[in-house]
Structure formats: C-alpha cells, structure tokens
Amino acid sequence: MDLRQMEVVVAVAEEGGFSAAARRLHIVQSAVSGTVRTLERELGAPLFHRTTHRVSLTAAGAAFLPAAQATLRAAEEARAAVDLAQGExxxxxxxxxxxxxxxxxxxxxxxxxxxxxxxxxxxxxxxxxxxxxxxxxxxxxxxxxxxxxxxxxxxxxxxxxREEMVLVSAPGPAPARAAADRPVRTLAETERPVTTLAEVARLPVVGFPPGWAIRQAVDRTFRTASLEYSATFEVNDIMAAADLVRHGLGVSIMPPSMAAWFPELPTRPFAAHAPTWxxxxxxxxxxxxxxxxxxxxxxx
Missing domain, CATH: 3.40.190.10 (Periplasmic binding protein-like II)
Structure with missing residues (x-):
C-alpha cells in the first residue's frame, strides 16, 4: 500500500465516482479503476459498491477512508515541515x-x-x-x-x-402572479424605501436549495415571524437567481454584498427582522x- 493508492481511493470517495476522481487527479479513468482494484486485492476486501449510476463506500471502505485521509494529511505536513526548514x-x-x-x-x-x-x-x-x-x-x-x-x-x-439581507427585484413592476392562494401585490403598491416580511410573503420568490446559508437564514426568519413565502423558482446559483429576477419571475432575498454584483436590480432593506447571516x-x-x-x- 502506498500514498498514491490512498490518494486515488480518497478522490473516488470524495468526488463520488471514478470519472470525477480521474478529472481531479488528471489521470485516465482506467488508471483510477486499476489502482482501486489493486488495493482491494491487497486488502482482501472491496472498498466500493459499484453500480451503473453511483459509487458508494462499503463497510470496509468507510473504515479505510478516514485513516487514509489522516495518512495523506500527515504526509503533506511532513513535506511542509521540510520545506519550512528550507525556508520555503x-x-x-x-x-x-x-x-x-x-x-x-x-x-x-x-x-x-x-x-x-x-x-x-x-x-x-x-x-x-x-x-x-x-x-x-x-x-x-x-x-x-x-x-x-x-x-x-x-x-x-x-x-x-455580519449582514442584514435585502430584497432584490426587477427594474420594472414585480411579477404579475403569486401563489394561487395569495393575493397579488406589486412592488409599485408598496413603493417605500423599505419592505416587510409580510409583503414578501405575498410575492413569488426566487429561492435557494436547502443547506444554503441564505435559505437557512430566510426560512428561520419567516418561521420566527409565523409567515410562509412561496419559492416559485429554486436555483443553486446566484447568477441564475439574478437572471430570473431580472426577467420579472420573482423577487429574491440576498446579502447586500451579493446584491451589489447586480447594480441594475433595485434593492430594499427590511423595515424590521431582516434575515441575517x-x-x-x-x-x-x-x-x-x-x-x-x-x-x-x-x-x-
């Protein structure tokens, strides 16, 4: 067993597949597969379950992975110590x-x-x-x-x-349709320098996936206020969210540092209880x- 074999196994586990691991390591996929098979023969146990659509760790692989990661970190630290001793x-x-x-x-x-x-x-x-x-x-x-x-x-x-988030909207009127069970409210009807959570709850929202920090902060704030909002679109990319907002498909809630990337999109702070990250x-x-x-x- 050597460090290169460990590096390949770790790459497969962290990237979730042999092709992705090969791209990360800049080698061909056959080399990744061959290295894993060689190590599995040496260990006498399969490290991965292989199916057409996914690769997952076996019990042996799950036991091997943290030890391999720790070994690679230790090797990297040893190299770094030598470099530091040489002044670089x-x-x-x-x-x-x-x-x-x-x-x-x-x-x-x-x-x-x-x-x-x-x-x-x-x-x-x-x-x-x-x-x-x-x-x-x-x-x-x-x-x-x-x-x-x-x-x-x-x-x-x-x-x-620490930032209090702001509402980002299209340059023109707000989207013409909200959730079916909520009355439509255009931004023109609430044309004030600030907005409220209740107003946003009556507008279609371009939101983000669970696990995103923005989503966590927004969900937590609306729950605390006993309000619900309608995520008409859900995207995992800030640029995509801004593009949907730009085309009038919804409003979005972002930190001001991100909203500043899109100066053509008007922003309004919340009068109170702004989502914060x-x-x-x-x-x-x-x-x-x-x-x-x-x-x-x-x-x-």
Whole structure:
C-alpha cells in the first residue's frame, strides 16, 4: 500500500465516482479503476459498491477512508515541515466557500500567494450545511462560510462580517402572479424605501436549495415571524437567481454584498427582522500545517 493508492481511493470517495476522481487527479479513468482494484486485492476486501449510476463506500471502505485521509494529511505536513526548514512553504490548502466569495478573501489570497507562490490553493464551493463535517473529516483545511453557532461545535471560528439581507427585484413592476392562494401585490403598491416580511410573503420568490446559508437564514426568519413565502423558482446559483429576477419571475432575498454584483436590480432593506447571516472563518482546533497557519494570518 502506498500514498498514491490512498490518494486515488480518497478522490473516488470524495468526488463520488471514478470519472470525477480521474478529472481531479488528471489521470485516465482506467488508471483510477486499476489502482482501486489493486488495493482491494491487497486488502482482501472491496472498498466500493459499484453500480451503473453511483459509487458508494462499503463497510470496509468507510473504515479505510478516514485513516487514509489522516495518512495523506500527515504526509503533506511532513513535506511542509521540510520545506519550512528550507525556508520555503509548499503544499496544498483546500478552502470551503459558498456561492460568492467573501470580499476580503481574494485580496488575502493575493497577498498570501505573493509570499508563498509554492503553495497551491483550492477553493471548493459547498452548501453551508456540509462545511462543518467536511472540516472535521479533513476534506477542507479551512472555510469562509455563514454558519450558525449550533454548527460550530469543536471548531475554531473568527467573525468576518455580519449582514442584514435585502430584497432584490426587477427594474420594472414585480411579477404579475403569486401563489394561487395569495393575493397579488406589486412592488409599485408598496413603493417605500423599505419592505416587510409580510409583503414578501405575498410575492413569488426566487429561492435557494436547502443547506444554503441564505435559505437557512430566510426560512428561520419567516418561521420566527409565523409567515410562509412561496419559492416559485429554486436555483443553486446566484447568477441564475439574478437572471430570473431580472426577467420579472420573482423577487429574491440576498446579502447586500451579493446584491451589489447586480447594480441594475433595485434593492430594499427590511423595515424590521431582516434575515441575517454571519460570515466566519472556520477551521479545526487541531494544530495546523505551516501553510494553513500562514494563510490564516492573511485573512481578516
């Protein structure tokens, strides 16, 4: 058994398939399959259930995966220690992010890269709900995400920003049709500099999937207010949401930092009880590799 075999198995497990693992590792799929079969013969147990449509871990694979991930991290830390002793940082850092980057992240990465050009940084978009477990499993080294305090047990956090979300609408009148059991209310009828949750509840909304930080904050706020809203469209991309809003298919609720990407779309704050998200820098409490420690100093 060697590190390369472990790397291939980890890639298959994390990417959910042999083709995706091959793309991640920049090798052909047959090499991935062959490496996994060789290791399975060596271990005397199958690591994956293989079907036409999906690949999943067997019990043996589930036992093997965390040990392999820990071994790969240890090997990376050993290489990083040698590089540090020679006065140069190398290695890889994987950062979990949501749709849309925290405004301070790109400048921080630019400064870090100027100081440590030998470190490869990978950004991985993930739903906010999955990020804490990915950190605990070692899939991510750190994350910049909007997470609730209940999701942060066992993790170290640093506050980066707190935003009250705003209503984003089309430049013209609001959509002409709401849910069948709600009276239609156009934005022109409520043409005030602010809006309310009750007004939004009577409009069709372009929303986001469960697990997204925006969705979590919006759902929580409406539940607290004993209100329901109608998600006429659900998308997993901020750009797509803005495009649907632009064509009059609904309004959307976003953090102002994201709404600012679309200056042609009018925004209005909430008069009270606005959905709020809190952006945090998050990582495990364990001692970090030198490259991660260096990057943490740049993010603030």
């Amino acid at each position: 940082l190398r290695g890889e850092i994987t950062i979990g992010v949501m749709q849309g980057l925290y405004a301070g992240l790109a400048p921080a990465l630019a400064g870090f890269h100027r100081e440590h050009p030998g470190v490869t940084v990978r950004l991985r978009q993930k739903p906010a709900g999955r990020i804490p477990q990915c950190l605990r499993d070692g899939v991510l080294d750190l994350a910049v995400a909007a997470l609730d305090a209940t999701q942060l047990r066992g993790l170290t956090t640093r506050l980066l920003a 809190t952006l945090r820098l998050v990582h495990t409490r364990a001692e970090q590799p030198p490259a991660v420690t260096a990057l943490l100093r740049h993010i603030g």
